Amino acid sequence: MLKEILHRVKKPGRYLGCEAQAQHKNPDDIQLRVALAFPDVYEVAFSHLGLKILYEILNDIDHIWAERVYSPWPDMEAELRAANWPLFSLESKTALADFDWIGFTLQHELMGTNILAMLELGNIPLLSSERTEKHPLIIGGGPAASNPEPLSDFFDAFLLGDGEKAVVEISNVLINAKKEGLSRPALFERLSVIDGLYIPSYFDPMRDDKGRISSVRPLPDRPERVVRRLENNLDQTPFVTRPLTPTVEPVHDRVAVEIQRGCTRGCRFCQAGFLYRPTRQRRPETVMRLAEQGLCATGHDVLGLLSLSASDYAPLSETVTALFDRHQDDHVSIQLPSLRVEGLTPELVDRLKRERKTSFTLAPEAATERLRRVINKGNREEDLLATLETIFSNGWRNVKLYFMIGLPTETDEDVAAIPTLAAKARQIGRRHTRSASVTVAVSPFVPKSHTPFQWVSAITFTEIKRKLDFLRGELRDLKIPFKHHDPETSLLENAFSRGGRHLGEVILDAFRKGARFDAWSEHFDLERWQQAFAEFGFDLDEEAARSFELSATLPWSHLDYCVSPDYLEKEYTDALAESVQPDCAYGLCHDCGVCDHNNIGRRVLAGAEQTDKHKKHVEIVPSLPKHAGRSSFRPPLRTVRFHYEKRDYAVFLGHLDTMSQIARAFRRAGIRLKYSEGFHPKPKIGFGQALPMGVASACEFFDAEILDATPLDSLKQSLNRSLPHGFRILDARSVGSQARSISASIASITYRFDLSTVQDTDTVNKALERFATTETWPVVRKTKKGDKTLEMKDLVEDIQLEGDRLVSVTLKTDQANALKPSEILREMFAIEATLQPKITIEKSRVRFAPLNEFKKPGKLKNKERSNGPKAYHQRHSARASGGADGKWHNGRIVHRKEV
Secondary structure: OHHHHHHHOOOHHHHOOOOOOOOOOOHHHOOEEEEEEEOOOHHHHOOOHHHHHHHHHHHOOOOEEEEEEEOOOHHHHHHHHHHOOOOEOOOOOOEHHHOOEEEEEOOOHHHHHHHHHHHHHOOOOOOHHHOOOOOOEEEEEOHHHHOOHHHHHHOOEEEOEOOOOHHHHHHHHHHHHHHHOOOHHHHHHHHOOOOOEEOHHHEEEEEOOOOOEEEEEEOOOOOOOEEOEOOOOHHHOOOOOOOOOOOOOOOOOOEEEEOEEOOOOOOOOOHHHHHOOOOEEOOHHHHHHHHHHHHHHHOOOEEEEEOOOHHHOOOHHHHHHHHHHHHHHHOOEEEOOOOOHHHOOHHHHHHHOOOOOOOEEEEEEOOOHHHHHHHOOOOOHHHHHHHHHHHHHOOOOEEEEEEEEOOOOOOHHHHHHHHHHHHHHHHHHHHHOOOOEEEEEEEEOOOOOOOOOOOOOOOOHHHHHHHHHHHHHHHHHHOOOEEEOOHHHHHHHHHHHOOOOOHHHHHHHHHHOOOOOOOOOOOOOHHHHHHHHHHOOOOHHHHHOOOOOOOOOOOOOOEEOOOOHHHHHHHHHHHHOOOOOOOOOOOOOOOOOOOOOOOOOOEEOOOOOOOHHHHOOEOOOOOOOOOOOOOOOOOOOEEEEEEEEEOHHHHHOOHHHHHHHHHHHHHHHOOOEOEOOOOOOOEOEEEOOOOOOOOEEEEEEEEEEEOOOOOHHHHHHHHHHHOOOOEEEEEEEEEOOOOOOHHHHEEEEEEEEEOOOOOOHHHHHHHHHHHHHOOOOEEEEEEOOEEEEEEHHHHEEEEEEEEOOEEEEEEEOOOOOOOOHHHHHHHHOOOOOOOHHHOEEEEEEEEEOOHHHOOOHHHOOHHHHHOOHHHHHHHHHHHHHOOOOOOOOOOEEEEHHHO
16 A cells, blocks of 8 residues: 555655665564654755754664654645555654654744644644543654744643753653553653653643733642753764665755854854853864764765854864865765854865865845844954955855844845845955856844844834845846745744744644645745634734733743843843844853853863863864875776666665665775766766666666775675665676666666556456557657657567566667656556556566667777677676576567567
């Protein structure tokens, strides 16, 4: 059933769970099963580092099995509902309801309806109050858990802060609860002692005069506040050493190493800068080790050094240099996705210019000095212009500048300064290259909880549109590309970022009306949400533009992220006064309330003079080892043709994803490949024709140019240990460097069709007889340029009936006109597309043509005559087919020449 569903969805690779490093355990050995859930599509979910960390931590415990589940795309949701099939985990395909607890990652406020869809598809009651002991515990965590009140009705608990140790504590409580047969209330009592765990049912909601739940109060004998968890030493905190390798290309396709957690720059709009305080830096040798382990385990060729502000990492230049020196022969590129304008030094740019020069993104946030003082951004226009000079002079041609509109105290003059600053930036670029381009990207400001701007009102939807229209016109006149965040989704984000529990019923109603993937503009429906708010007497625009008095009890006041309310209020007052506060990482403490200067404090690697009170948290930057890279010895280059099979769930990987899996397997196996020259080097691997999605194959081939003297049998074994489930190398043989490509060499392909699930024997026999006795059989194919007619009688080389309703059809590989298996099923056997997923199809044979079938002997180059590709092609044609004559059985055969 599941494979039939996968045949009908757009990207079945999202649901396979056959990634390299994916954990598969024996359920009989497991005491606790955990589902780590991300309420977004695979490509987004897979990119999230936090979930990968928890996945490895839990699976390192033998008696715990952590699996993953992501939001199904709308086409998959529809198929699951139609088949009455529950949402399942990727690894074991277990229904969500059969897990002991489910941990949801909450990255932003617009995930609510996806969470409800996942729970409903998993056969789990949506409301916490309706669940019993037989249902899994539902726990949320992540940055959006800083104000989880709109989602509180749907969750049993929320984890505030860092989760590396907390997930193990939660799991141990559940293991003991299962053994003791505890009731649900008794289980909650056990969980309530875990630091950082917030149980919404232990707090009583309070409504205001407009029906909003504006605050919550603890029940008797319950703590008034829940304090977040914090891991103070990143070098002693578990991290990913065996990252998963994706089956479908994710948004961020890379090995990610967190070099620093937290940021003390104090940008007043930035929620992450307050939630993740204090600054904690990972030592360079740890970064080097984690990068090495991640690259070896995955075969990735991109390394991302992650931090809220990577340029604040003290030994960044030295670390980047050491990583380049170590991995330059492996063609590994390094990404620094969060560089600040004032932290981008000429030395760092000089190191990065070895990188593929695609584009540089800088975030001034505001275009005027005054507004940057308000938000405490800490950079000047001259810093930005000097940085742009450095970037363009070092070879980059494209720069993106990111701004926000709607910041507190913003005026029209502040908005008008954005095009002016962008024009200055482009002018600098054009001095270095005529093709220099500057793109402006703009997002509406969204006030967030636990920040100095948590009390302010967001600008209205009308104001957002007015300012965007102004910028669009100005930038169009300047011929500067303009991108902006969808103002409608910003409106909803404003409503939920500081909303109370009363919005839970709105989310549920919008879900019932069909809301899904609200952060995706193509799926967002503003009218649906406006109706949902109105159903309960609320106005979306009013909720989005809501402000609070400084003295008010906020919906999230009972959740303590350790930054004191008095400090946030002082920062808000300083913002209105345009007063700038320096970064405290290397200076005096601002007494924000996070550090106790004993167990919890900044852990930075270098800095200016410190007071005795703070010096203990500054460590000396260690000298990094000198890496000479690989040995200077270079084995001779050889071209190897690999014969492999593709089966099981791997058949649902597309051609590009298959190419990626094989290239990464070489890197994981430590087999060196030759790379192309030029701007973006690629490993020199040549593949044959794309295998249709969902079709298994016993005879796939690729050629690889290898710089490795290992015997071919050892190469085959190494690759098989590195390939994900469903792929297996069957043979490896050297070929001459001048041999024709696989695509140009294959003369025909044979597919086996098992029609027993959709047709009876008489129907199959009649179809074959009809094809044998018909003089012409045109097939109409729809293309982008219109209908195209093919002659099936000319393109079908051979048909064999191998058994009852088991048919082999051999197709000529005319590159422009080759028939597809789906066209054979439709035209020859009259099987419609809706029934085709029920049919098992296998690519069972290929025939490599002799050289003279494609070229006249006199046209061959001398090397082609001498290196023997003809003999190789003939060997492989026989090997793949099971015999030189291409006959598998003595069944009924219908040849073209018999017609």
